[in-house]
Amino acid sequence: MKFRGLITDxxxxxxxxxxxxxxxRFSKECVMRITERKVYFIISDEDNGPRRPLAWCELPVSFYFREYNLVGVTEEHNEIYLxxxxALLARSLSILKQNVKSLKIKLTNKDSPCLTLEMEMASEATQSRQCVHDIPVEVISRKHWNDYEEPRFNDFHVSIEMPNLKTIKTIVERMRNMSHSLTVAATKDGRLTFQIKTNIVTLSSHFPGLGVESFAIGQLELTSSDSQEEDQQKVSSIVDIKKFLMFLSGMQLNSCRTVCSIVHGKMVKLFMEQPGALSLQIFLTQLSI
Amino acid sequence: MLFSAEISDFRTVHNVLRAISFKDYAILRPTEEGLKFTLEEMKSVEISAYVPRNMFSYYRIADNADVSFKISMKVFTECLNIFGDEGNPSIKLSYKNEGAPLCLIVKHSEENITVDCEIKTLNADDSPDFSLAEECNLNKVVFNANMLTEVLQRLDNGADDITISLNPDPPHFTLSTTGIAGESKVNIPRQSDSITIFQCQKKSSWKYAFHHIRQILKVMNYANKVAVFSGETGLLGLQLVINSDERQMYVEYYVTSLFGDG
Incomplete structure (x- = not known):
């Protein structure tokens, strides 16, 4: 098992x-899945029950690494899960705020397995300076890999483009002060609605005129109580408002495309993409009330 | 429709309402003159904010209707602030009939975003709308708000009580506190630049709980002028004038004195 990657840009x-x-910001622990063409960061839901990914972040190797060597667990399974x-990773990498020439990431064995980060500092003096951080890692054995499989859903009832994330964030932050669950709903004509309902207030914010990528409500029996909007077929799911906010405040990415997909009464998937460089998916399951 | 109104520039209103919300529930009373929000505690403190009719771009009350109801101020102020600092929104308020929710429609001015809220209302039971002003019409001092706020903030923060004395003779206006840390005293003579009106017929000196006075301090930061009233019964009245662009809104505060005079 070997892994070594070099970033110079x-x-x-x-x-x-x-x-x-x-x-x-998402979680204390993460799993890094290293494959030939992509590196994944996977965050599992910390709630009880079976482990399932909450956040799934995908980085193409070719965009990040100038040199990249991987020898996986076996030839057949040429992958490593760590x-x-x-927090340790973020803190170690914060050195990159300074003037750093290169970052080398490798799997080492120093008493225990470590992810070693070697940063070559650019300095004016003739002598170069190197900064080495060792992050203790746990290598995940083959039999547990299944826990970190990419969740695949192809039964979304709607996939709709998201409006400006900053505006949503402001609104949902106010909502979080009043409720802990959030109803995310979308209609065929491109209206995305965020709603909270408590015994003292019902608050809905509407974002009309958004692009709908797909809408498949045919198979769905709408027995919900949204009788006023019967002519306006609507797909919705109730999720944890804190987790939803986490996604909005977690990664500050510029110029990315964001899509919200809903399985009625089951889950919401938020997908964020900076084409060629990164994609992030968040899976929020319906809250059971 | 019992009451409906529309307001567009309400940042000051929001700030003031948030600053006076020392309790969750407030009574809303739309009158011909404007909208009044009142919070009270144990019949010993009452704080009201008036948003005069001219601050609204639209304002209508059903004929001869005496409208009043209770809502959660926390929820109401969160709704006013739903877009944070951006969006320069406008709000439509409506209250259909007794027991109906207070409906708010907030519109973002730049983007096509609408927020609608329904806030549950409760009956405003036993809320006599009598005027406390008559009870403290003996003496009156009008201050420049910045100065008075600063003086109050600089007094011993851990003090238990504060005595407010008005006197026709020097030292005219005195604030003194007592607490674990000791005593402090501030005299402000009527000649002070910060006093614009000084009317005192008779000496009055009463003691108040300092934690009550602190409730009004937050909103005093937004005020331009503060009038202090006192009377024979020990009731203290403060009236704050708050400028919002060209217009003015008001906050009134009444607090009863502690037993015995200071």
Whole structure:
């Protein structure tokens, strides 16, 4: 089992640092899945019950690494799964805020398995300086890989483009002060609605005129109580408002495309993409009330 | 429809309402003159904010209707602030009939976003709308708000009580506190630049719980002028004038004195 990657581009290093910072906001621990063409960061739901991914972040190797060597667990399964602290990763990578020439990431064995980050500092003096961080990791054995499979859903009732994330964030933050669950709903004509309902207030914010990528409500029996909008077929799911906000505040990415997909009464998937560089998916399951 | 109104520039209104919300529930009373929000505690403190009719772009009350109801201020102010600092929104308020929710429609001015809220209302039981002003019409001092706020903030924060004395003779206006840390005293003579009106017929000196006075301090930061009233019964009245663009809104505060005079 061997892994070694080298990043030399300054802006790519900054991107990598921002991803680590974002991950550390999501969760204490993450799993890094290293494959030939992609590196994944997977965050599992911390709630009880079977482990299932909450956040799924995908990085193409070719965009980040100038040199990349991988020898996986076996020839057939040429992959490595490592679990470690997101906070340690984010803190170690924060050195990249300074002037760093290159970042080398490798799997080492120093008493225990570690993810070693070697950063070559650019200094004016003739002598170069190197900064080495070892992050203790747990290598996940083959039999547990199934826990970190990418969730696949192809039964979304709607996929709709999301409006400006900053505006949504402001609104949902106010909502969080009043409720802990959030209803995400979308209609065929491109209206996305966020709603909270408590015994003292019902508040809905409507974003009309958004692009709908797909809408398949044919098979769906709408027995919901939204009788006023019967002519306006609507798909909705109730999710944890804190987790929803986490997604909005976690990664500050510029110029990305964001799509919200809903399985009626089951789950909401938020998908964010910076084409060629990164994609992030968040899976929020319906709250059972 | 018992009451409906529309307001567009309400940042100051929001700030003021948030600052006076020392309790969750407030009574809303739309009158011909404007909208009044009142919070009270144990019949010893009452704080009201008036948003005069001229601050609304539309304002209508059903004929001869005496409208009043209770709502959660926390929820109401969150709704006013739903877009945060951006969006320069406008709000439509409506209250259909007794027991109906208060409906708010908030519109973002730049983007096509609408937020609608229905806030549950409760009956405003036993809320006599009598005027407390008559009870403290003996003495009156009008201050520049910045100065008075600063003086109050600089008094011993841990103090238990504060005595407010008005005197026709020097030292005219005195604030003194007592607490674990000791005593403090501030005299402000009527000649002070910060006093614009000083009318005192008779000496009055009463003691108040300092934690009550602190409830009004937050909103005093937004005020331009503060009038202090006192009377024979020990009731203290403060009236704050708050400028919002060209217009003015008001906050009134009444607090009863602690037993015995200071």
């Amino acid at each position: 300054t802006s790519v290093m900054k991107d990598f640092m921002n991803i680590a910072t974002g991950l550390s 679990e470690f602290s997101t």
